[in-house]
Amino acid sequence: MISKRLISTQKRPESGTPMTGRDALNYYFESPKTRAAVIATWVIDAAKTASPIRDQADAQAFVAEFVDVDPMFRRRLRTVPGNLSFPVWIECQVDLSQHVFTSTPDTPDHARYINDKIAALASSQPRFDIPPWAFHFVLDVHGVDGIPEGGMLIITHSHHSAVDGMGVAKLCTQILGSAPRTVSSNAPLVEVPTGLQAAREVPAEIGRFVSAFRTHSRAVRDRRKALDAAGSTAPKPVKRPATRFSRNLPPDMTYDQTPFDLGRIRAIKSGFGDVTVNDVMMTAISLALSDYLRELGELPTESLGTSIPMSTRSMNHNEAGNANQIAVVMLSLHTDIADPLARLRAVHASAEEAKNRGTTQTTQLPTNPLFVAPAPLLAVLSKLMRHPKKNPTTALINTMITNLAYVRDPLEFRGAPMVGVFGPLPTAEGIQLAHCIASYGPTMWLSVTSNRALMPDTGRYISLIRGAVDRLEEAARGIVDESDAGERRLAEVARHTA
Known part of the structure; x- marks a missing residue:
């Protein structure tokens, strides 16, 4: 007993x-x-x-x-x-x-x-x-x-x-x-499986992954055929020219940041009509990146590109159990357009198209098979995945930009107000330049991360971003002045013809 x-x-x-x-x-x-x-x-x-x-x-x-x-x-x-x-x-x-x-x-x-x-x-x-x-x-x-x-x-x-x-x-x-x-409630608990218990489930998990892969592939093919029938085409990833920030170097992250008056950024946005605050900041980054590479004699003639995140929290009920509820889309920064106003318009159009594409993929296509891949497969893929070349000639994206807006409600620490928020978007292998735009209250912060060997002078890059915002502000002021002059001319004509 x-x-x-x-x-x-x-x-x-x-x-x-x-x-x-x-x-x-x-x-x-x-x-x-x-x-x-x-x-x-x-x-x-x-x-x-x-x-x-x-x-x-x-x-x-x-x-x-x-x-x-x-x-x-x-x-x-x-x-x-x-x-x-x-x-x-x-x-x-x-x-x-x-x-x-x-x-x-x-x-x-x-x-x-x-x-x-x-x-x-x-x-x-x-x-x-x-x-x-x-x-x-x-x-x-x-x-x-x-x-x-x-x-x-x-x-x-x-x-x-x-x-x-x-x-x-x-x-x-x-x-x-x-x-x-x-207090947040916990999700339903399960027992931690033993190795034997987990091994018994692997065949079924592989079967679910294969089924998800087939379903997703079929849906992508059907969507492509539907677009072809409608006289349109599904966008394909664009290979962009590599820059120094596409190099695959040993990690040595460097970081810098700068604040902006959010009211000022909104005023710039208002001067350009239907663009967003994020469009203004992405264009400022685009202009600064062009200036930085031009100073080094390394600016490609073809446009560079970036990735941006999209929240999927309100799009897909299947996201509820995930800590991460974002989709990543790619778009052109239009660094081949010299005029700041024309570049902003182009960035806005590309951002809208990319977000629409991301929304369609999230809401109309089945779950990405990688999200339901079994653990053994992900573990193996992480070991077998190809690493970027040390000095590539092309890249899918040249930089990363993320944005985050905190609530507008007052936040405070024991009666002391919180007055801002900032933080890094870490660099990734083969993408050695990243930006994070964060806003709270009257302030927006822009943070930059890079590799010390590729951008030892982050302060210089920050100053170029601030200068780019000045240029966009000047362009917006010019539009307002021109509009005011036009209204004065119309008023003068109306007075003489009355």
């Missing part, structure tokens, strides 16, 4: 929430050259709080107030032997000393201290033996454009397999918003 004591001491199977196939892409395909970090920096006017963060104990006490609002803060990964099934997020005890850090700039150049710290975080090796998140409080910041004197930064560092940028923005609202914090 087995004693009750022996039964009680036997290890019970762990339970948790399996990582979804879509989120697992960020887990399996991450490498030192392509980090899947999600970093956001919340800028706090700390002088306006009566209860500032003074040390590590204060910081940990603050974080302890909200670790229950989202399961992400309390879950770490449990892997399955041989990658026979996706890892499982399991509940665990949280040691805040491993997740909460405080620092004060130790150099007179606080901007450089902040930028180097963010670059180091974006390049760091993730840990999954503990929940993959951290909060870094940078205290008593001075002399940095856009950050109030004596300000505090809350740098959030998470992994893309657990949350995406919009997910972090939602957490910010929960943590710093005025509404009572609510």
Whole structure:
């Protein structure tokens, strides 16, 4: 007879929430050259709080107030032997000393201290033996454009397999918003499978993947035939000329950022009619990239291109279980058009076409087969995937641009207002220039990441972006002045013919 004591001491199977196939892409395909970090920096006017963060104990006490609002803060990964099934997020005890850090700039150049710290975080090796998140409080910041004197930064560092940028923005609202914090419910738990249990499921999972692949391929063919019958054609990926930022070099990430008055950007947008704020900023990036490469004598005559993300949260009910709910589309930056106004119009048209294409693909085509691929296949593909050439001659995209708007509701830390948000979009293997546009309140920040060997002078590139915004503002002012002059001429004609 087995004693009750022996039964009680036997290890019970762990339970948790399996990582979804879509989120697992960020887990399996991450490498030192392509980090899947999600970093956001919340800028706090700390002088306006009566209860500032003074040390590590204060910081940990603050974080302890909200670790229950989202399961992400309390879950770490449990892997399955041989990658026979996706890892499982399991509940665990949280040691805040491993997740909460405080620092004060130790150099007179606080901007450089902040930028180097963010670059180091974006390049760091993730840990999954503990929940993959951290909060870094940078205290008593001075002399940095856009950050109030004596300000505090809350740098959030998470992994893309657990949350995406919009997910972090939602957490910010929960943590710093005025509404009572609510605890997110967990998804249904499953037992972490043993290697044998997972192996038994692999044939069925492969069958589902093959079926999804066939269904998706058939739908793509049918859509192409329908377009052909309608006298249209399905767009094909465009091979663009490679630049220095297409090189495949050892990782050495560098980071810089600059704030803009969001009201100013909106005024520029209004001067051009139906374009968007993001169109204005993408065009500023396009102009600055042209200027930077031209100064080096490396600007191609053909247009360069970028990728942009689209949120799919409201498009597809199948996204509900994923931490990542975005689609990525590609478009031309029209760097072959010299006139800033004409370039902005072209960027706007390309962005609209790309977003329409992304919406169609998300809502009308079956799920991408990679999102339902079994774990063993993804693990093998991540090892066998072809890496970009060290010095390629063509590229599908030359840079990446992402954008993120936080809520308009006031956010604050113990009575001190949050006044801005910024953070990096990490570079990827073969795409060594990335931009992140983030807005909150009256301020928009543009962040730039690159490789130190390819862009050692990020400050120069930032100044070119600011100069490009000036040029777009001047062009918008010219349109308004011309419109006003036209109205005055019409009024004069009307007065003389009355």
